[in-house]
Amino acid sequence: GAGVSQSPSNKVTEKGKDVELRCDPISGHTALYWYRQSLGQGLEFLIYFQGNSAPDKSGLPSDRFSAERTGGSVSTLTIQRTQQEDSAVYLCASSLLMAGNTIYFGEGSWLTVV
Amino acid sequence: QKEVEQDPGPLSVPEGAIVSLNCTYSNSAFQYFMWYRQYSRKGPELLMYTYSSGNKEDGRFTAQVDKSSKYISLFIRDSQPSDSATYLCAMSPGGSQGNLIFGKGTKLSVKP
Numbered sequence A: 001g002a003g004v005s006q007s008p009s010n011k012v013t014e015k016g017k018d019v020e021l022r023c024d025p026i027s028g029h030t031a032l033y034w035y036r037q038s039l040g041q042g043l044e045f046l047i048y049f050q051g052n053s054a055p056d057k058s059g060l061p062s063d064r065f066s067a068e069r070t071g072g073s074v075s076t077l078t079i080q081r082t083q084q085e086d087s088a089v090y091l092c093a094s095s096l097l098m099a100g101n102t103i104y105f106g107e108g109s110w111l112t113v114v
Numbered sequence B: 001q002k003e004v005e006q007d008p009g010p011l012s013v014p015e016g017a018i019v020s021l022n023c024t025y026s027n028s029a030f031q032y033f034m035w036y037r038q039y040s041r042k043g044p045e046l047l048m049y050t051y052s053s054g055n056k057e058d059g060r061f062t063a064q065v066d067k068s069s070k071y072i073s074l075f076i077r078d079s080q081p082s083d084s085a086t087y088l089c090a091m092s093p094g095g096s097q098g099n100l101i102f103g104k105g106t107k108l109s110v111k112p
Helices: none
Strands: A005-007 A010-013 A019-024 A031-037 A043-050 A065-069 A075-079 A088-095 A109-113 B011-014 B019-025 B032-038 B045-051 B054-058 B061-066 B071-076 B085-092 B106-111
Touching (some): A005 A088, A019 A109, A031 A075, A043 A065, A043 A075, B011 B019, B019 B085, B019 B106, B032 B061, B045 B054, B045 B071, B071 B085
Parallel strands (some): A010 A109, B011 B106
Antiparallel strands (some): A005 A019, A019 A075, A031 A043, A031 A088, A065 A075, A088 A109, B019 B071, B032 B085, B054 B061, B061 B071
């Protein structure tokens, strides 16, 4: 597709369950980012993948969060043993590796933990 | 002090007004400055992108960067109800650093 695609668009899960969120970046984009946006808060950086380099995981809030990117394209963000405070919009973005880090976002995966 | 400060608003203006949105920042290494617009329940979309200091104009939108004051602005002329959205500033040092630092966003409402 032309844009960043994320699935599921909405997910309601029970506390303690694991969830997987998927991101399909724009074709040809080498950089992929995950951000989290909680109600009334700005975007919080989670993790960044760039080509074959080791990912920048500095934003992951706890070891319950992990992400992988297979074949330099699709990425999956996994949250284990979900907690209510994990409820947020999880936004994926991608970019070419060019000066300025101009990134393009998907529509987000809206996660609710009950 | 947070790296990027942005007044969350909400800001309400009448149609046709000039809107001024602002962010301040503390990291003098920031070189790239962006404004994103986010409609309700949508992902942010890039609106304006500026490198270093100066002005950039695109239609009704003008972005200004003053690195000496660590202050960036977005002006919207002849505002329209369709401009009602949350506006997020973002910035980075660029180069190999991966992530953008975002402000919390300002919610704008343009009343017909």
